[in-house]
Structures are given as structure tokens and as C-alpha cells.
Amino acid sequence: MLDDRAKLLLKALVERYIADGQPVGSRTLSRATGIELSPATIRNVMSDLEELGLIASPHTSAGRIPTALGYRLFVDTMLTAERSHMQTPTLAPDQPQKVIANAAHLLSDLSHFVGVVIAPRRSSVFRHIEFLRLSDxxxxxxxxxxxxxVQNRVLFTETxxxxxxxxxxxxxxxxxxxxMAIEQVREKLLAEVESLRGEIATLMQAAVQVSTEALTQAQDNVVVSGERNLLSVSDFSSDMGNLRRAFDLFEQKAQLVRLLDSSAQAEGVRIYIGGESKIVPMEELSVVSAPYEVDGLVVGTLGVIGPTRMAYDRMIQIVDITSKLVSNALSHK
Structure with a gap:
């Protein structure tokens, strides 16, 4: 447990580092807190915070920077509960896919980082199936x-x-x-295959297979917006290796789905800090995410991906507001 003085200094250090991106020294901390503490006292507290793994000292500087654990403590216990007023934009509910694309752009524009939205999962249930003969x-x-x-698939048959x-x-x-769900159809069809004429049974089994592939490929549609924003973030622009790994992540849609799905079952905004767990694959990245609903049912997740050094209180507002906007736009009033 930290005493009030240590909490105050840690909060000031994190906020100053988020703002400037530079290691924070004791003199800067003294000015930032506005309380009269001797340089020796501040150095002692900083040393204690470092021993606890909450801050670290880069080898090139006498200042300190927050660790993943320090960010986590800051996010969980020190962010002000007061939310500054944000002008609420609107999302037109005319087309679901347009709402999702607009939401990704909105997240990116407001955060100046990367906006990511997992589109609502389509049902694996089919309402109607039809065959059209193209050629022999x-x-x-x-x-x-x-x-x-509507999903279309070309089927090549032996007959x-x-x-x-x-x-x-x-x-x-x-x-x-x-x-029925397409998986149920496959099971029931296998059970009934003996009662069907051979060639018809073969056709229906093949049709169920391509239907499964079509509906599966329609799942987990991930919309990403604002990747280029990371080019202006010094944490990435100064390290091409970090930038390349970040862009690789955005290209690997399956990994993004797993990343955002971690918060699909949770209520409200969740924060994942790089280096803290295996959920976020890069120490330099953090994810602020939230689920969104359609008619009260959670159907997808959205969030902001940016540097660990981000203004978390503002990102929480942005993600929270956008999830509510998407939920309202997609729900049937």
C-alpha cells in the first residue's frame, strides 16, 4: 500500500510522462505537485516506487518513467472520476456496416490513435438456401x-x-x-442420409459444407482506422521495429479479434496495458475497449489502440461514448 505522498508523486509522474514523453526528474515532480518537499524526500519516495516496480529509470536519464504496473495502479485508483464534457457526435443508423466503419473513424479521429471495431457477428443460422445451375x-x-x-458460393460437383x-x-x-444453426444441419443431415437418394444427399452435404465456410468467413469482420496516426507518435516513429510490430498486429485480424474479445464479456470500459499480460502482444501498446449492444445484447467490441503513454482518462471517455453511440444506432427503437 502506498501512502498519500507516494500516490501523489506517482500520479504526478505518470501524468507528466504522458504529457511530455520524457523521463521525469525530482525537480519537475516538485513543481508538478505544488507541495513543498525536499529533493532528498522526493528521491527517497522515487526509490521506494522503483523498488515496488511502479517506475523505472532509463539508463540514459536521471528521471523516471512509469512501468506497466505503475500505469495499472494509476488507471485503477488515481484517474479522476470527473469527466470533462465532450461534444457528442452522431452515428446515422442507416446501414449497420456504415455505422461500424464510421465508429472506427470516430475512435481514430477523437483519440488520434488507432480505432478498431469488431462488427456484429452474423448468425450461423440460415433462413433460405437455393441452387442455381451455372454450367455442367x-x-x-x-x-x-x-x-x-446473402452469401454466394460456387460449388463444383461430380454429378x-x-x-x-x-x-x-x-x-x-x-x-x-x-x-437451425448450420452445425445442427450437418449433424441431422448425416443422420438422415440413409433415407435420401444418394446423389441428392451428396449435393446437400456439399451445400452445407460451403454454407459453413461462407458463414464462418463472414464472422469477425474487423474494421481498423487510423494506423498512420502512430507515425506521429514519438514512441513509435523513433523505433521502426516497434512500428513494424504494431502494423503487423493490425494486419493480423484474428489476433485483433482475440485482443478485443477479452472485453466482450465484461461490462463497461476495460484497459489492457502492454507488458502487463499476454493479452497485449507489445509492451509499447495499450488497448482501451468496451463492448457494444444491439437491443440489449452484446454483439461486438470496439476500442482504441495506442501507445502505453496515452491519456487514459480521455480514452475512457472516447471509448465509452462511442460504444453507447454504436449501441443506439444499431438498436431498433
């Missing part, structure tokens, strides 16, 4: 989800199916399986 042994499978999303066979197969699937 080449079919177009049309899959419609309950939300009206040249007639128009009546295609109608028979689609009618059977729509009559018996519409409204």
Missing part, C-alpha cells in the same frame, strides 16, 4: 441468413444435377432445416 457440374449456392445477409434435382434439394433443406 458447376452450381451457385445462395445462402440467406435471418438478418437478410451434373438437373433443375428438378436442385429444386428438390433446396426444398428439402428449407423445409426441414431453415432456422
Amino acid at each position: 457440374r458447376r452450381l451457385l449456392v445462395i445462402i440467406v441468413s435471418p438478418e437478410g445477409d 451434373d444435377y438437373s433443375a428438378s434435382q436442385l429444386v428438390e434439394a433446396s426444398n428439402y433443406l428449407n423445409h426441414h432445416f431453415a432456422g
